[in-house]
Each structure stands twice: as C-alpha cells, then as structure tokens.
Amino acid sequence: MSTQPSPSRVAVDLGPLLALREGTDPAEWSRIRATQLAAGRQAAPLLFAANLAGGVAMLLLTLGIVPVWQIAGWLAILAAVAATVAVRRLRTHHRSDGYAEIEAVRRTAWEGAALGAAWAIVPLFFCPHLPAGIDAGAGMVLAVLTVAAAFSLAPLVLATIGFLAVLGLAAAGQQVLDGHGAAAAGVALFTLGQAAICVTRARGLVVLRAAEIALEERDETVSLLLREFEDHTADWLWETDAARRVVKASPRFAVACGLDPVGINGMSLLQILAGPSWDSGRFAPGLRALAEKLKARESFRDLRLPVIIDGQERWWELAASPRYGEGGQFAGFRGVGSDVTEQRASSDKIARLARYDTLTELPNRLLINESLARAMADAERWGSRSAFMLIDLDRFKAVNDTLGHLVGDRLLVRVAERLAQLMGEGSMCGRLGGDEFAVVVSDASDPNLVERQAHRIIETLSRPYEVDGNTLHIGASVGLAIGPRDGRTAEMLIRSADLALYRSKDAGGGVFHAYEPKLHAEAEERRLLEMALRTALERGELHLAYQPVVDAGTGQLTGFEALLRWHSAEFGNVSPAKFIPLAEEARLIAPIGAWVVRTACAEAARWPGHVRVAVNVSPDQLQDAGFVTTVTQALATTGLPAERLELEVTESVFMHEGTGAVRVLERLLDLGVRLSLDDFGTGYSSLGYLSRTRFSSIKIDRSFVQAAAKGEREALAIIRAVVALARSLGMATTAEGVETQAEHRMVEELGCTKVQGYFFGRPLPVEEARALANRRIAHAA
Known part of the structure; x- marks a missing residue:
C-alpha cells in the first residue's frame, strides 16, 4: 500500500476534487474518480428527466408570449444537449470498484457547460420579454433546476460547477443589462452558494469512498497475512511485476518451486508453473485460467493447477490481487499460494467413494445415472441412439441365504469382474446395489449389436463360479431399453429397462427382453x-x-x-x-x-x-x-x-x-x-x-x-x-x-x-x- 496520505486522513484539496490536478495518492484517486463517474452514470436518467421537466415548465410559462418557433427551437436544443449528455454518461464503462483516468472526469466539464449554455438562453433571450409575474416564474424554474443540479450531480463536481457557472453568469448578466444591480448580485451569491454546497457534498462523498478503499486494502492485507501465517494451507507469498515476472520472491516460495531464492527473481511466473510443458505448449486448464486472470488484471482465489516439482506432480492453490503504483499504473500481482496435494488426493478419494461401489469397484448408481444422462445428451446432439441394460442375478438370494453374505459378496466381485471384461469402447457397467447391475451403451445405432451383447452377458454370467471351494450356479436376467425411442430422459429410459427386466424375471429368468410399449400398459394394469x-x-x-x-x-x-x-x-x-x-x-x-x-x-x-x-x-x-x-x-x-x-x-x-x-x-x-x-x-x-x-x-x-x-x-x-x-x-x-x-x-x-x-x-x-x-x-x- 502507498504511504502517501489519503483523502480519508487529511482535508480534501479542491484541485484533485475538481480533477484540475492529480491527488497525492494517484492509485486511490483513480478509484475515487471511478466512483464519481459511476455515480454520474446512475444519475444520468434523472438528470435528463429533470431537464425535460424544466423545459416543459418553461414552455407553459412562455406560451403565447414568446414566439412558438423560438421556444420550440430552444426546446429542441435543450433536448438534444440533455440527450447527448445522458447518452455519454450511460455509455461510460467505469465501475464504482474500478479505476478511472483524470481526463475522463475533466471531460465532464464540457457536458455541464453545454447544459448551462442551453439553459442560459432563457434569461438572455426569453426573460427580457416576459411580464413581471411570468419572469418571476421563469426565475423560480431556474432556481429549482440549479438546486437540483447542486445536489444530484454533486459526485461530478467539475460538471456541476460548469453548469452553475454558465447559467449563473448568464442570469446575472441579464440582470445587469436590465439595470438591476442588486438582483444581479443576488443571483451571483445564490450561484456561489450552490457551488459551495456541491463542493461540500462532493468532499463528503470522497472522504466516505476513501475510507471504504482503506478498509478494503486492510481487509485484503489481513486476509493475505492470515492465510500466510494462520491458515496451514497457505505456505508462501508471491509477487510479480507488470510483465508477470517474479519479484521479491520469499524463500519459502522459491523452495516450493524447487529453485534458488535469488535466481527465481525475474523469471516468468507462468513458465515456472508450466515446468516441462512450457516448451510443448500442452498446458493444464488451471494454468490457462491463471494466464487469463493475469491478462485481464482480475483478482482471483481458490485457483488450482498442477505443477511438476522435482519430477513429481503437485497441486497448488493460488489467490492474488492486482497492484497499482503511485501514478495509478498497473504494477503486477501480489498473492499467496499453498500446496494442496494431500487435500486434493483426499477430495479425489471422497469423489471416488461417492461414485464407485466399494465392494466391486464398479461405478455406482450415481455415476451410472450421470453417464447415462451424458450418453443420451450426446446421442441427441449427434442424432444417434444410446442404450441402457438392467441386469438382475437369478438365484443369487439362495446363495446368500444358504452360504452366507461373505460368500455372496465374493460372488458379486466375481460377477463384476466378468461383466467388466465384456465392456468394449463406448460401454460402461456398474452396480446399482444388491445383485442388480447396469450397462450404459453410448452408441446403440445398431440394435442387433446391443442385443448380442445382452446375450453374451447372460451367457457369461451364467457359467459356474468357484468361490471358497463351492461351485455356484446362478444366472442373469436382462432388461434393455434404447433411447430416445424408449425414453427421452435418463429416468424414463431406466424405467423402461426396469419394465423389460420385470418381463425377463416373469419369464423365469435367464433371458433378456427389450422394452415394448405394451409393458407400460401391463405395468399400469398391475398397478390398478x-x-x-x-x-x-x-x-x-x-x-x-x-x-x-x-x-x-x-x-x-x-x-x-x-x-x-x-x-x-x-x-x-x-x-x-x-x-x-x-x-x-x-x-x-x-x-x-x-x-x-x-x-x-x-x-x-x-x-x-x-x-x-x-x-x-x-x-x-x-x-x-x-x-x-x-x-x-x-x-x-x-x-x-x-x-x-x-x-x-x-x-x-x-x-x-x-x-x-x-x-x-x-x-x-x-x-x-x-x-x-x-x-x-x-x-x-x-x-x-x-x-x-x-x-x-x-x-x-x-x-x-x-x-x-x-x-x-x-x-x-x-x-x-x-x-x-x-x-x-x-x-x-x-x-x-x-x-x-x-x-x-x-x-x-x-x-x-x-x-x-x-x-x-x-x-x-x-x-x-x-x-x-x-x-x-x-x-x-
């Protein structure tokens, strides 16, 4: 952070406030200017509406007194200027949490002056021809517009003062020309008062925004320190310059990279992290994501990527924010890193447990359902077919009841091994639970191939098994459904395969049945x-x-x-x-x-x-x-x-x-x-x-x-x-x-x-x- 005094700690000078010169902390003032411009963009519709309302009020006051062509021409000029200013404000892309150049604020002075010039036509050309009562009404409209501008446009001080200066000068000048010196002095004092109010409010807003920036910087610093020293997963700090080269490398960061703490400075951060893949160009997705964040100068956190250290793959987690110099120019990134290899291995193990059957090590119901949904989505995309088979073991319960669950579990493992050996490219088998298995076929364009696979499954699973000295004879029944013909969603296809399996079991087992529409009718009959x-x-x-x-x-x-x-x-x-x-x-x-x-x-x-x-x-x-x-x-x-x-x-x-x-x-x-x-x-x-x-x-x-x-x-x-x-x-x-x-x-x-x-x-x-x-x-x- 900069050591220069910030607006939150000293009085706000008028020069930086009016964007006449740069502030003592350019980076902080750059963020303040972004907030001013963002506030001006939000107020743009209100400003446009206020100008139109004032123009309509003036039209009603001067109707029948000022020639129609004059007042219509003025209204057209006012509408054009107000619309131009509103569009310019709305088209700005500055955000309240971003950065803005000083020139962007200076250009708003011309917008305020242009609006003031449009309104100056009223006191200079219309008011001299108005009766006393109507003249007072026009003055009231101008006074209300002036007060509204002082309050609503306070964030854009330069634009507001430009508006007040042009309009106030025109109104005071008209009074002087009419020989009303006291009235001219009153108009001048009123304009100066509104300008003072605008500056006061703008200073308050700047001080408030500066305090917010200070708090954000402190929070960021505290967060980095906490992650560095209190959170055991944050092992080291790192910093780069604008060219993404490592600077001020901490010894712990250098050791983590397997490099010399002195020689690492000046090296490309991306090249260090890419390791051997730098020359081949085959970068991990995490490294590509990091490069995009660095290029866009965006803050990031919890970004994980693999790195090769001493020939071994490790997983790192990085977090960083961009740095800016005293002139508001981009200076690089500062962040923290941690080695999360063990945490990732634990997460992978948990993910595997969530999607794989612990007994047979086959995919479980969750992964089977996900794979079927992907297969059906791919089939719909390419206009092909996918298939789903439900497999139920015949006479397995007799084995469990007579020989015990341990023998039954070993038999299930043997069944899973045989089933896995039958899977070719584009096929996946899994265990849904108990003695029920499933097969997902990604490409079922040829139904005959799928049916032959179902026959092979029944034949293979029905061969005798030798388990713990016992010769076991079981069989298999299969229900087959092909999507999207038999179901357009994974749930519908599973339901169709289940109905087909029910028909196979009802036929005595040891056979396979493909889904037929009448099975739904039979299921409905059973339900009734x-x-x-x-x-x-x-x-x-x-x-x-x-x-x-x-x-x-x-x-x-x-x-x-x-x-x-x-x-x-x-x-x-x-x-x-x-x-x-x-x-x-x-x-x-x-x-x-x-x-x-x-x-x-x-x-x-x-x-x-x-x-x-x-x-x-x-x-x-x-x-x-x-x-x-x-x-x-x-x-x-x-x-x-x-x-x-x-x-x-x-x-x-x-x-x-x-x-x-x-x-x-x-x-x-x-x-x-x-x-x-x-x-x-x-x-x-x-x-x-x-x-x-x-x-x-x-x-x-x-x-x-x-x-x-x-x-x-x-x-x-x-x-x-x-x-x-x-x-x-x-x-x-x-x-x-x-x-x-x-x-x-x-x-x-x-x-x-x-x-x-x-x-x-x-x-x-x-x-x-x-x-x-x-x-x-x-x-x-």
Missing part, C-alpha cells in the same frame, strides 16, 4: 390390480374354493385343499397365478393369508372329524412370528383340532433359514398342526430339511404325474424315489393333477397314498364342499 386387491378383503371379493383330496386305494374323502379365488368388481375373475405374486410383492399376503386361515378353519369345523383342510402358506407369511398367533387364534375361535389343519409350504421356505421361517414352522408343529411339503422336486431340493422338519406328507407336483402318464422314464423314476423316501421317513404322499382313471391307477400302483385332481373333483364352492364332506365318500366324476 394392486389398488383393487388392497380393498378386495373389505369388499368381500375374496372367497375360498375347496378341492377334494381322497385316499388313493379306497377313494374315500380325506380332506380338502382350500384354494383362494378373487372375483373383482372391476376385473372379473382374476387368476391366482396373477394376483398371489402381486399380493406378495405388495406385502398384502399377510392380511390375506390370515383371512384364509380363519375362513378355512371355520369351514372345516363344520365337516366330519376325519376330514382335514389344507391351506397354502407363502414363504413371506412365515417370516412373521405373528403368523403363529394367527393360527392359534383361528383354531381357538373355531374349535378346530390342530391335527385337522394342514399347512402346505414349498421348498423355497428353506431358502430363508437365516430369517427364522424354520423356527416359525417348528412352533406350528408344536401346536399339533400338520405340515405338508408342496411341489417337491421343482425347487431347491435338499434332503437335509426333510430330516430336520416333521413333515406329515409330501405332494408330488402335477408336472411329474402328467409326464409319467406319458411314459417318461425320468418322471416315473422320480415318483418312485419320492414315494420310497416318504415311506422311509413315515410320510404320506399326495399326487396332484390326477385327471384320468389311468393316471389314478398309475399313481396308486407307484405307491402314492393320496390323490388330488379333476378326476375326483374340481375346486368346489363352499356349499358343495360341505355337502360332499358330509357324505364322506367321494365319487369319481
């Missing part, structure tokens, strides 16, 4: 079905049908299987294959299942004592320990003996061992409830849970019965094996789907103890089932 299903119980739309189960040898009725049916007021009869999975997805299976148990028990209590009722139980119901309470209350309320209730579960229940499903089954068995294993052999077959769980019967799926009836040796062998296994464990066997007498005879010969199917009766309404139970003997259809 779900909404209707939520109120189906309240509306009484659910009911049970009962299918007979008979002894294979005698044909005597042994029980019924309760089958859930839904007749919707909106959709009619809805297939259980459609609404039961929907109930499980929507978490409606618990209340619906509880209603089925209560209703089936209440109906079975009306039947003869030897007739049982079987109720299908979803694996999701067994995850809730409250299901035991539901069964207990149903038995207690209806009075049905526990041994007459048989709960049918599928093998998938035992994929949830870690969640307590088996413990719920054990508690139910302790109540005396019978347990039947449904669809044996179609799921994750294991003999282990057969020995651990007290099943009363095993149900053979209808697919084996029908295949055996056609003579398929494998199906016959499976039925014989199941029957033999059940006998050895003391369990009954029930053959499902028996539709003909030949099938009945076959399963009887194979050793099945009970049969169920259309040959013995279709699912019956409650009244017919009750009547059949009371007859005790089932008749063949």
Whole structure:
C-alpha cells in the first residue's frame, strides 16, 4: 500500500476534487474518480428527466408570449444537449470498484457547460420579454433546476460547477443589462452558494469512498497475512511485476518451486508453473485460467493447477490481487499460494467413494445415472441412439441365504469382474446395489449389436463360479431399453429397462427382453390390480374354493385343499397365478393369508372329524412370528383340532433359514398342526430339511404325474424315489393333477397314498364342499 496520505486522513484539496490536478495518492484517486463517474452514470436518467421537466415548465410559462418557433427551437436544443449528455454518461464503462483516468472526469466539464449554455438562453433571450409575474416564474424554474443540479450531480463536481457557472453568469448578466444591480448580485451569491454546497457534498462523498478503499486494502492485507501465517494451507507469498515476472520472491516460495531464492527473481511466473510443458505448449486448464486472470488484471482465489516439482506432480492453490503504483499504473500481482496435494488426493478419494461401489469397484448408481444422462445428451446432439441394460442375478438370494453374505459378496466381485471384461469402447457397467447391475451403451445405432451383447452377458454370467471351494450356479436376467425411442430422459429410459427386466424375471429368468410399449400398459394394469386387491378383503371379493383330496386305494374323502379365488368388481375373475405374486410383492399376503386361515378353519369345523383342510402358506407369511398367533387364534375361535389343519409350504421356505421361517414352522408343529411339503422336486431340493422338519406328507407336483402318464422314464423314476423316501421317513404322499382313471391307477400302483385332481373333483364352492364332506365318500366324476 502507498504511504502517501489519503483523502480519508487529511482535508480534501479542491484541485484533485475538481480533477484540475492529480491527488497525492494517484492509485486511490483513480478509484475515487471511478466512483464519481459511476455515480454520474446512475444519475444520468434523472438528470435528463429533470431537464425535460424544466423545459416543459418553461414552455407553459412562455406560451403565447414568446414566439412558438423560438421556444420550440430552444426546446429542441435543450433536448438534444440533455440527450447527448445522458447518452455519454450511460455509455461510460467505469465501475464504482474500478479505476478511472483524470481526463475522463475533466471531460465532464464540457457536458455541464453545454447544459448551462442551453439553459442560459432563457434569461438572455426569453426573460427580457416576459411580464413581471411570468419572469418571476421563469426565475423560480431556474432556481429549482440549479438546486437540483447542486445536489444530484454533486459526485461530478467539475460538471456541476460548469453548469452553475454558465447559467449563473448568464442570469446575472441579464440582470445587469436590465439595470438591476442588486438582483444581479443576488443571483451571483445564490450561484456561489450552490457551488459551495456541491463542493461540500462532493468532499463528503470522497472522504466516505476513501475510507471504504482503506478498509478494503486492510481487509485484503489481513486476509493475505492470515492465510500466510494462520491458515496451514497457505505456505508462501508471491509477487510479480507488470510483465508477470517474479519479484521479491520469499524463500519459502522459491523452495516450493524447487529453485534458488535469488535466481527465481525475474523469471516468468507462468513458465515456472508450466515446468516441462512450457516448451510443448500442452498446458493444464488451471494454468490457462491463471494466464487469463493475469491478462485481464482480475483478482482471483481458490485457483488450482498442477505443477511438476522435482519430477513429481503437485497441486497448488493460488489467490492474488492486482497492484497499482503511485501514478495509478498497473504494477503486477501480489498473492499467496499453498500446496494442496494431500487435500486434493483426499477430495479425489471422497469423489471416488461417492461414485464407485466399494465392494466391486464398479461405478455406482450415481455415476451410472450421470453417464447415462451424458450418453443420451450426446446421442441427441449427434442424432444417434444410446442404450441402457438392467441386469438382475437369478438365484443369487439362495446363495446368500444358504452360504452366507461373505460368500455372496465374493460372488458379486466375481460377477463384476466378468461383466467388466465384456465392456468394449463406448460401454460402461456398474452396480446399482444388491445383485442388480447396469450397462450404459453410448452408441446403440445398431440394435442387433446391443442385443448380442445382452446375450453374451447372460451367457457369461451364467457359467459356474468357484468361490471358497463351492461351485455356484446362478444366472442373469436382462432388461434393455434404447433411447430416445424408449425414453427421452435418463429416468424414463431406466424405467423402461426396469419394465423389460420385470418381463425377463416373469419369464423365469435367464433371458433378456427389450422394452415394448405394451409393458407400460401391463405395468399400469398391475398397478390398478394392486389398488383393487388392497380393498378386495373389505369388499368381500375374496372367497375360498375347496378341492377334494381322497385316499388313493379306497377313494374315500380325506380332506380338502382350500384354494383362494378373487372375483373383482372391476376385473372379473382374476387368476391366482396373477394376483398371489402381486399380493406378495405388495406385502398384502399377510392380511390375506390370515383371512384364509380363519375362513378355512371355520369351514372345516363344520365337516366330519376325519376330514382335514389344507391351506397354502407363502414363504413371506412365515417370516412373521405373528403368523403363529394367527393360527392359534383361528383354531381357538373355531374349535378346530390342530391335527385337522394342514399347512402346505414349498421348498423355497428353506431358502430363508437365516430369517427364522424354520423356527416359525417348528412352533406350528408344536401346536399339533400338520405340515405338508408342496411341489417337491421343482425347487431347491435338499434332503437335509426333510430330516430336520416333521413333515406329515409330501405332494408330488402335477408336472411329474402328467409326464409319467406319458411314459417318461425320468418322471416315473422320480415318483418312485419320492414315494420310497416318504415311506422311509413315515410320510404320506399326495399326487396332484390326477385327471384320468389311468393316471389314478398309475399313481396308486407307484405307491402314492393320496390323490388330488379333476378326476375326483374340481375346486368346489363352499356349499358343495360341505355337502360332499358330509357324505364322506367321494365319487369319481
């Protein structure tokens, strides 16, 4: 900072104030002049309006007294001069926080004088011809205009005094010519008074602005010092001259640059920072940004750029402000610098954690979404296509539940490795979470290539894995969507791919489906079905049908299987294959299942004592320990003996061992409830849970019965094996789907103890089932 006294510390001299000579601190006065010019620009519209208003007032006063052509001509001159002055003021580019040359202020004197000359026409040529009263009114207009100028144009002192001087001299001179000496003296004193007021106000404004400048300089200095000595990230000060050469280099700055503290002075700052890239011209973006700031002489902060020190890349953060000499000329920059290599490495690590999956090290959902948005933007720009694939692993949950999450995590890592190897140029894969992955294809102009890639993904991910001594078999389902055809935004394209994946999973997995518009219609249908299903119980739309189960040898009725049916007021009869999975997805299976148990028990209590009722139980119901309470209350309320209730579960229940499903089954068995294993052999077959769980019967799926009836040796062998296994464990066997007498005879010969199917009766309404139970003997259809 300059050591010269500033306007804020001494009286403001009239010379610098009027821009007649330079101030003692040229740099500070340069900033003060910029403030004066900026204030004049802001007041320009007001000044123009005031002149027009005064001109109109004068027109009204002189109308009918002064010839019209004279007053019109004067108004035109006044408007032209006022408009010219306003335009000149508005076109100035000076800012209140910038710098201005002294000549810029001096030129405003001509503007004030020109306006004064335009108004001087009134006292010199119009007032001598006006009556006394009108003459006084014109004088009042001039007086008001003079006072307004003294106050509103105070920042531009030279222009205001030029205006007052010309107008005051003309008015006083007219009074002298008319022989009114006293009036002329009064006009002169009034003009001098307004000039004094203008100077006083201008001095006050200058002192205020000088104080602001001093505070800004102190703040800047304190900020630099604090960053240098108190903030550990600010390591050194640096300074350059107007040619961007290093001057007064601090030893710490020289050491940071790896240079000699003496030899560094005079070197180009940009060349030092560029290092080896100076000769090649391949500059980092940060260095280019620094060069632009130095060229524009603009202050900057938090500017980061890489530098090579002793062959190693470091990251620096720079902040600086321009310096000005005593004459207001640019003298260079002064700033601080710090080494932020460690902070940048930490920031990069945080950014990577925010965008990469920690387990597989693949891009995560955030980065995948960003990449998809960029790919779609590029495709729209070039008129091409982009694609998005959603990948869901088949049977992964079984691995997690049976072998544990550690094995599951290692399997996910292996899946990620295989998936990454399939990515070519323009493709990116990532993990969205759980066992769900995604692929972004930047250029999907050829849909056949994308579809072949989807097939390769399924084939590659479905090969066996060796993890911790276990051979694991999983699969993959893929949903594909191509933009912008299937969605114009990333969110829409992901939604379309999700619908396509849903179709792949619904088809049994291990396949890929491309998005089709009808999938949206199906999704909407599922949504509407779900909404209707939520109120189906309240509306009484659910009911049970009962299918007979008979002894294979005698044909005597042994029980019924309760089958859930839904007749919707909106959709009619809805297939259980459609609404039961929907109930499980929507978490409606618990209340619906509880209603089925209560209703089936209440109906079975009306039947003869030897007739049982079987109720299908979803694996999701067994995850809730409250299901035991539901069964207990149903038995207690209806009075049905526990041994007459048989709960049918599928093998998938035992994929949830870690969640307590088996413990719920054990508690139910302790109540005396019978347990039947449904669809044996179609799921994750294991003999282990057969020995651990007290099943009363095993149900053979209808697919084996029908295949055996056609003579398929494998199906016959499976039925014989199941029957033999059940006998050895003391369990009954029930053959499902028996539709003909030949099938009945076959399963009887194979050793099945009970049969169920259309040959013995279709699912019956409650009244017919009750009547059949009371007859005790089932008749063949």
